[in-house]
Amino acid sequence: MAATDCSLTLAQLLGPNVTNSGAAASFICDQFTTSTHNFSDTKFAVDTVYLLFSAYLVFSMQLGFAMLCAGSVRAKNTMNIMLTNVLDAAAGGLFYYLFGFAFAFGTPSNPFIGRHFFGLKSIPSTAADYSFFLYQWAFAIAAAGITSGSIAERTQFVAYLIYSSVLTGFVYPVVSHWFWSPDGWASPSRSNGDLLFGTGVIDFAGSGVVHMVGGIAGLWGALIEGPRIGRFDKTGRSVALRGHSATLVVLGTFMLWFGWYGFNPGSFTKILVPYGSNNFYGQWSAVGRTAVTTTLAGCTAALTTLFGKRILSGHWNVTDVCNGLLGGFAAITSGCSVVEPWAAVICGFVAAIVLISCNKLAEKVKFDDPLEAAQLHGGCGAWGIIFTALFATKKYVNEVYGGDAGRPHGLFMGGGGKLLGAHLIQILVIIGWVSVTMGPLFYGLHKLKLLRISPEDEMAGMDMTRHGGFAYVYHDEDESPTNGIQISRIRPGETSPIEN
Numbered sequence: 377m378a379a380t381d382c383s384l385t386l387a388q389l390l391g392p393n394v395t396n397s398g399a400a401a402s403f404i405c406d407q408f409t410t411s412t413h414n415f416s417d418t419k420f421a422v423d424t425v426y427l428l429f430s431a432y433l434v435f436s437m438q439l440g441f442a443m444l445c446a447g448s449v450r451a452k453n454t455m456n457i458m459l460t461n462v463l464d465a466a467a468g469g470l471f472y473y474l475f476g477f478a479f480a481f482g483t484p485s486n487p488f489i490g491r492h493f494f495g496l497k498s499i500p501s502t503a504a505d506y507s508f509f510l511y512q513w514a515f516a517i518a519a520a521g522i523t524s525g526s527i528a529e530r531t532q533f534v535a536y537l538i539y540s541s542v543l544t545g546f547v548y549p550v551v552s553h554w555f556w557s558p559d560g561w562a563s564p565s566r567s568n569g570d571l572l573f574g575t576g577v578i579d580f581a582g583s584g585v586v587h588m589v590g591g592i593a594g595l596w597g598a599l600i601e602g603p604r605i606g607r608f609d610k611t612g613r614s615v616a617l618r619g620h621s622a623t624l625v626v627l628g629t630f631m632l633w634f635g636w637y638g639f640n641p642g643s644f645t646k647i648l649v650p651y652g653s654n655n656f657y658g659q660w661s662a663v664g665r666t667a668v669t670t671t672l673a674g675c676t677a678a679l680t681t682l683f684g685k686r687i688l689s690g691h692w693n694v695t696d697v698c699n700g701l702l703g704g705f706a707a708i709t710s711g712c713s714v715v716e717p718w719a720a721v722i723c724g725f726v727a728a729i730v731l732i733s734c735n736k737l738a739e740k741v742k743f744d745d746p747l748e749a750a751q752l753h754g755g756c757g758a759w760g761i762i763f764t765a766l767f768a769t770k771k772y773v774n775e776v777y778g779g780d781a782g783r784p785h786g787l788f789m790g791g792g793g794k795l796l797g798a799h800l801i802q803i804l805v806i807i808g809w810v811s812v813t814m815g816p817l818f819y820g821l822h823k824l825k826l827l828r829i830s831p832e833d834e835m836a837g838m839d840m841t842r843h844g845g846f847a848y849v850y851h852d853e854d855e856s857p858t859n860g861i862q863i864s865r866i867r868p869g870e871t872s873p874i875e876n
Contacts, residue, residue, distance in 0.1 A: 433638025434514035440631030441521040447624025452837025454847035468517035471545030479549035487561035519590040525747030526594025573794040575784040581643040583710030583760030591754025592810040603744030629698040669720035676724030677704025703731040703756040711764030719767040765796035
């Protein structure tokens, strides 16, 4: 009720017996109006703090990526891979600010690409605020980080700079516009209500938008570069080039696990949204459920990979288990908000099988990806999209996305096959879009001799040949010092030089 209407109505109710009833009514209504504004402001503040905290969690995944990558490569390339992870965040931040956010969420726009908010012009607005930009930037650099793992240990620094800028500034934003912007042609919340197959694509946190985009880009980069020297012997047999630190792999995995609680639950972008009259149930419940489904999928995938690899190789391998865990997370990312917890267990189980199968196929075709990024994020991401189309429940789809009560949902949950059709289209268009953009880019860099380092540099290690020194160096006393951390060997009976 408007303040003027409130004052007139209340003045009439107070009657002529109240001294200056009009002034009293105005005062009371002003207090109600102020309280209403305070409640509204508090809601915006709570939702913004929630989104910012989620953005910080997603950004912390960059540290997880850095540690995972560092542990998965050989020691002679540690400094190089760490630098590329810093580059993804830095270059991605600039190009997403200049172009990427506008291409992704610049509304109003056409169904293909956004056309407003370049350089954050006109922000904040009713469509977006600074916190939303920060959150989406963290997603963009995550996609770039996935690709960097596929082409590790053999790629020139300038190639990292070029591909990271193109991916975060153009390729990824266009895909996110299609499926996440209210104007996107396949968005489940399209503003004009004309949804693809009556449902749109439910890719809640990005099994396709983030993981498949990064995985397919990495696939093309690794294919065009070819395998690392020594990865396959002269007979074509696979030779393991193991990373130098399982400790860093485990540390990175736990950091990614922690960050995924911002990645998936944070994708609601708001938390203070009631779903009904019951004050104990609302979007805050959906946020908690999303965290639970994320956890269960990752845990199931980790255990499935543990026993699966034990059967295949005869070893309990912690690196394989970490990759299996991340494969489960990549798969559940699409449907985490719209599936039951028991379905997340199925998602994680199949994701582990998909990852193991993709790795076996990669060995047969002599495809070399040091971090299994293309297999993990591309293969498990594609499975996650299909999984959502099979197991999305009617109740959760209506709560999260709203709309018609008869909106299509998961095939196995009685919702028909329309959602599955929309999701199959998503898989195809992502593969096609990333292939026609990133494939020619990597091929052009290859032809210009800007993609792969020389065989001599690769054998020596990029830390020494391209970055001035190793990340860590071990020396005997008679060896001449070089750049890096120097450690001397203390023999039995000797004292440390520090003690003398």
